[in-house]
Amino acid sequence: MPHSYSDVPASLPKTLQTAFQQSPELFAVMGLPVAAEVMDGLSNHVLRVTAEKGVFFLRLGTGGAKAPVDRYREAHNVRLAADIGVAVAPIFIEPSTGTLVTRSVEGLVASGDDLPELLGKQLASLHTSGLQFEGDINPKHVFESLFSQVNGARDALEPALLNNDLMDQIGDLAALFEARGTETGIEPVPSHGDLSPGNCLFATRRVWLIDWEFSGMAARSWDLAYAIQEHGFDAAAESRFLQAYQGQGGLKVSNRDLQITKARCDSISAMWALLQISKGRDRKVFAPFAHDRFTRAFNSSLGFS
Structure with missing residues (x-):
């Protein structure tokens, strides 16, 4: 008899029962769950x-339509990335509910001394793949959208900041998105967009x-x-x-493009953290994260000028 x-x-967590209620197809994919562990994560x-x-x-x-990101775009892109061995292949993905299932990756290890090399190689495989991802990552548009939302929630954010003068300085960061580098006109590449440590699974001699x-x-x-900043690479690790x-x-x-983009990545990450505070997280x-x-x-x- 089929499960319900x-x-x-x-x-087990109530969210698990809700997921199987929303997507009964999960029983065919996973079978009846018998144990579950909540994993750490800032977003999901x-x-x-x-x-x-x-x-x-x-x-x-x-x-x-209520998702903070385009789940249909995500589904398209992750399938392409899985085809070239960069992403863990989804065995179930439902954009209408935001539900995604992958098999547990075997051989996971704590990231070691070869982290910079493994991540650099995998990223090159993605960037040189010729894949055509859906959607564009425009840092200026992302920053402006976050700035608008954060400014609208200013009153709710003031008590959360370690330095209340910070809100008055946020607008100064907009100049970073006007600074000119040398990548203008160069063809964009398929990009992950959020290479924080939590989004990189290290197995023996590879990274997913x-x-x-x-x-x-x-x-x-x-x-x-983004990878350099979020992984905290020092100068030697960055070079490797x-x-x-x-x-x-x-x-x-170019070094100028890289340094400008580092500052832009940090600006966007900070604004994202402030937005999380405004939503009650x-x-x-998130306040120390934003401040740092x-x-x-x-x-x-x-x-930069």
């Missing part, structure tokens, strides 16, 4: 689920990229700068990362 969502053990609700047919990662999110919500076509410097990227066929990016987590990213962006911006 009421068969999901009551001891992710469960590691042990079920009749194996061990899976289940991403739950808002889908359809997950969470393709913000993927699209972008300048090469976007993924490179870029050398591995170029050694795998990735084209060299944990200020103790803004400080780094301001310091980086001093050399």
Whole structure:
């Protein structure tokens, strides 16, 4: 007899039962779940689920028109990235609900000393693949959208900031998005868009990229700068990362483009964190994150005009 969502053990997270209620097809994919663990993450609700047919990662999110990102674009792009071995292949993805299932990746390890090289090579494979992703990553448009939303929630944000003068300085960062580099006119490449450590799964001698919500076509410097900043590469690690990227066929990016884009990445990350606070998420987590990213962006911006 086919299972129904009421068969999901009551001891498991309520969100799991809701997911099977929204998408009964999950029973055919996973079987009846018997255990689930909530995974850490800033953006999405992710469960590691042990079920009749194996061990899976289940991403739950808002889908359809209410989603903060285009789930249909995400589905298209992650399938293409999986075809070339960069992304973990989805075995179920439903843009209307924001639900995504992948099998648990075997052989995962804590990232080691070869992290910069592995990530650089995998990123070059993506950028030189010739894939045509849906959507464009335009940092200026992203910043302006976040700035508008954050400014509209200014009153709610003031108490959350470690430095209340910070809100008065945010507008100064807009100048970063007017600074000219040398990538203007260069063809954009398929890009992940959000290369934080939580979106990079390291296995023996390779790295898998997950969470393709913000993927699209972008300048090469976007993924490179974002990876360097979010992984906290020092000068030596950054050099190894870029050398591995170029050694795998990735084209060299000018130092000016890279430094400008680093500051832009930090500005956008900080604005995103402030927006999370305005939505009622944990200020103790997101306020320090926003402050650190803004400080780094301001310091980086001093050399640009």
